[in-house]
Amino acid sequence: MFTAVTFKSILPEVLILGLGMVLLVTEPFWKEERRRNLGWLTAGGLLAILVASVLWGRPGDPVTTFGTTIRFDWLGFFFKLLFIFGVAVTSLLLMDHDQVGRRGESYLLLLASTIGMCLMASAADLVMLYLAIETTSIPLYILAGFMLSDDRSTEAGFKYLLYGAMTSAIMLYGFSLLYGFAGTTDLYALSSAIRSAEVPRLAILGIILMILVGLGFKVSMVPLHFWAPDVYEGAPTPVAGFISTASKAAGFAVVARLFFVAFPVVLPGYSIDWTTVFAILAAVTMTVGNLLALPQRNLKRLLAYSSIAHAGYAMIGIVAATRLGVASVAFYMLAYLLTNMAAFGIVMAVSRVTGSDDCDTYRGLSRRSPALALAMLAAFLSLAGMPPFGGFIAKVAVFTAGVQADYVWLVVVGILNSVVGVYYYLNVMKYVYLFRMERSDEEEHPVTITRPYAIALVVLTLGIILVGTVIAPWFGYAEVAAANLF
Numbered sequence: 001m002f003t004a005v006t007f008k009s010i011l012p013e014v015l016i017l018g019l020g021m022v023l024l025v026t027e028p029f030w031k032e033e034r035r036r037n038l039g040w041l042t043a044g045g046l047l048a049i050l051v052a053s054v055l056w057g058r059p060g061d062p063v064t065t066f067g068t069t070i071r072f073d074w075l076g077f078f079f080k081l082l083f084i085f086g087v088a089v090t091s092l093l094l095m096d097h098d099q100v101g102r103r104g105e106s107y108l109l110l111l112a113s114t115i116g117m118c119l120m121a122s123a124a125d126l127v128m129l130y131l132a133i134e135t136t137s138i139p140l141y142i143l144a145g146f147m148l149s150d151d152r153s154t155e156a157g158f159k160y161l162l163y164g165a166m167t168s169a170i171m172l173y174g175f176s177l178l179y180g181f182a183g184t185t186d187l188y189a190l191s192s193a194i195r196s197a198e199v200p201r202l203a204i205l206g207i208i209l210m211i212l213v214g215l216g217f218k219v220s221m222v223p224l225h226f227w228a229p230d231v232y233e234g235a236p237t238p239v240a241g242f243i244s245t246a247s248k249a250a251g252f253a254v255v256a257r258l259f260f261v262a263f264p265v266v267l268p269g270y271s272i273d274w275t276t277v278f279a280i281l282a283a284v285t286m287t288v289g290n291l292l293a294l295p296q297r298n299l300k301r302l303l304a305y306s307s308i309a310h311a312g313y314a315m316i317g318i319v320a321a322t323r324l325g326v327a328s329v330a331f332y333m334l335a336y337l338l339t340n341m342a343a344f345g346i347v348m349a350v351s352r353v354t355g356s357d358d359c360d361t362y363r364g365l366s367r368r369s370p371a372l373a374l375a376m377l378a379a380f381l382s383l384a385g386m387p388p389f390g391g392f393i394a395k396v397a398v399f400t401a402g403v404q405a406d407y408v409w410l411v412v413v414g415i416l417n418s419v420v421g422v423y424y425y426l427n428v429m430k431y432v433y434l435f436r437m438e439r440s441d442e443e444e445h446p447v448t449i450t451r452p453y454a455i456a457l458v459v460l461t462l463g464i465i466l467v468g469t470v471i472a473p474w475f476g477y478a479e480v481a482a483a484n485l486f
Contacts, residue, residue, distance in 0.1 A: 009065045009072035009122070011057035012049060012080050013115050019045040020111045027104035035102040039095030039452060042107045046088035050081060062484050068186050069125040071257075076122030078330055078481035079253045083117045086246040086337050092456040093238035093345050096352065099147045100236045106146060109139035110242070117250040121257075126175045126185040129254065133171075133214070136250060137164050140243055144235040156234025163227045164217065171214025174207045178262075181207075190262040208263060208274055212281075215258075218251030220244075221315070222285040225308045232304035237351065240300060241344030244307045249333040255318055256326050260485045275405075279319045283413045286312025290420040299347050299357045302424065303340065306383060309421060310336055313414055316398040320405035326482035328397035331475050335382070335390030335467050342379040342460035345453060346372060353447045362431040363438070369447040373432050375461045382464045384425040385418050390467035397475070 007014075022045065023038060030037070062073035087110050094110075095101045116135030123129035141164060145157015179185050181203060182193035194204065216224040232240040263274055289309030296302035314336070317329035347357060349372060354361040366373040382391035395418060402411040449457070467474050 005063060005072065006065045008057050008059070009063075009070050012053045012084060013118050015049040015052060016046075016084070016111050016115050016118070019049065020108050023104055023107055023111075032102065035104065036095055038104050038107050039091045039101060042091040042111070043088045043452075046084050046091065050084045050088070053077075053081065053084070064124050064188070066128075068188075069123065069128040070119075071122050071124035071188075073122075073481075073484040075253070075257065075326075075330075075481040075484045076118075078477060079121035079249060079333070080118045082249055082334060082337060083114050083121070083246050086242060086249075086341065087111065087114045089341055089345075089456050089460065090238050090242045090246075092452040093241065093341075093348055094236070095452045096450045097236055097238060097348070098352075099149070100239075106143065109143050113137075113139040113143075113242075114246070117246060120250045121253040123254070123257075124187050126179060126187065129187075129258070130172060130175060133218070133254075134168065136247065137168070140239070140247060143239045144231055144243070146236060146239070150234070152234035153236070154234075156231045159227055160231045160235075163224075167214045167217035167224060170210050174210030174214070177203065177210070178207050187258060187261050191264055194262075204263075208277075211258070212277075215251055215255050216281075219248050219255070219311045219314075220308050221281055221311050222288045222308065225285070225288070225311075228308060229301045229304040232307075233298060233300045233357075237300065237344055237348040240304075241341050241348075244303065244344070245337040245340045248307065248311065249337060252314060252318070252329055252333055256329060256485065259318070260321070260326070275319050275321050278315055279407055279410050282312045282315035282319055283410055284312075285309070285315065286414060286417045290417045290424075293424050294420070296424070297359045299359065299362075299428070300344075302428070303343055303347070306421070306425075307340065309417060310340075310383075312417070313395060313398055316402040316407070316410055316414055319407055319410060320398075320401035322401060322405055323479070323482050323485075324404060325398075325401040326485055327475065327478040328394070328401045330478035330481050331397050332394040334474060334478070335394040335464070338460050338463040338467060339379050339382040339389070339391050342375060342457060342464060343383065345457050345460065346376045346379065349449055349453050349457070350447055359428060359431050362428065363435045364445075365432040365447065368445055369449065372447055372449060372457070375457045376432060377429060378461050378464050380425045380429055382468070384422045386422070388465065388468045390464045393468050393471055393475075 059072045059074055059077050064071055090110060091107060100106045113136050116132050119132035120136060123132050141157055141161040144160045145154045147153035181199040182190050184193050220228045286309045289305050289312060293302050293305035314329050314332045317325040351357050378389060382389035385391050385395040399411045399414060
């Protein structure tokens with residue numbers, strides 16, 4: 001039966017679909033030189049959707065709709081708002097990309113992927129979850145290889161598709177085995193079904209590992225991280241920023257819901273503790289990511305390895321397996337989305353002028369564009385986990401959750417890795433503030449910022465500072481979201 005609650009549970013998705021239809025109708029009537037305004041239309045429409053969702057789409061008590069395939073709760077709603085904000089900012093950053101910004105299909109693909117992410121965050125059924133993951137991934141495969149004239153972009157799209165299809169197939173096999181043993185695809189019925197069917201312990205472990213292959217790819221977790229540097233480097237920079245933030249957040253939303261609901265840490269009759277596996281993977285992920293980031297001179301590759309390390313930090317909250325742990329992951333995704341999108345936006349702004357992503361092109365940036373250098377300082381200090389920025393509070397939250405769950409050793413590994421991260425982030429800032437352009441006057445080589453970039457970077461930078469200083473409301477929303485799992 002289609003009720004008001006049923007409609008509210010998919011309100012963001014319906015509105016995003018409507019915005020996509022508006023883009024389809026509008027684009028043919030605009031001349032080539034006006035199609036840059038599609039970015040304004042997309043960003044403005046998404047802002048209206050964000051407001052409408054907050055005003056009329058807020059959940060009450062958790063309920064399932066659409067035949068128990070959708071879970072309408074605060075966890076899904078929190079991440080939906082995050083995705084909508086992320087794609088709105090990405091639309092602004094995409095506008096002035098020479099090869100992508102004037103093509104309506106790029107914005108439509110972003111919207112299609114966002115619908116998939118929203119469904120990922122609220123999926124309560126294995127079939128819906130898999131369809132949502134594929135709806136998210138396929139448009140991103142296309143966007144990564146969107147620049148057909150650029151060999152690196154086509155390589156990025158092909159690699160992303162190849163690895164994504166492989167890991168997705170393995171995950172789907174895990175889902176099919178889970179259904180075969182439990183006899184249901186309802187996430188909220190799987191735990192009791194596994195117990196009643198007396199599924200062999202080895203089978204449960206194998207299923208968990210196969211599911212981890214697919215979800216580990218989404219969050220770029222070691223050893224499923226190898227695609228990230230090449231894809232981030234070759235994809236259009238705003239798309240790389242979107243993949244590294246919103247797509248990763250969607251992956252963590254699924255990990256939290258699936259593992260805490262379907263595979264509780266204490267499953268009666270089974271001596272299975274998947275948190276130990278996650279703890280080892282988290283330690284390896286953050287260590288590998290940081291060590292491989294140290295020698296990088298290409299900023300996009302450096303941010304790719306950095307994103308791998310941040311996946312390891314965020315996993316500490318999952319390992320904690322507590323309400324605080326899930327809340328810290330949700331808050332971490334908020335701070336990380338603001339921070340990493342700002343970093344990729346700055347890389348995009350500089351590469352438009354210099355034509356390169358190498359560290360050397362950032363020499364004297366503080367004199368060529370003081371405002372851009374200041375935004376870069378805020379973003380990189382936040383990534384490094386320095387106060388008073390959002391990244392600092394996010395790390396404190398996941399580390400606190402880890403300590404409370406008696407994973408002190410993992411928190412120590414995280415702190416040591418954070419020190420390593422500070423080194424390579426500050427090493428980049430040396431080029432910005434300390435190094436000068438060789439045999440050139442910086443004033444003769446200004447880095448100009450277009451209006452969409454200025455708006456996006458101001459919003460992101462203010463968000464980084466706001467999340468790091470006015471903590472209570474943002475972390476409160478994350479706690480409300482986490483409460484639905486406990």
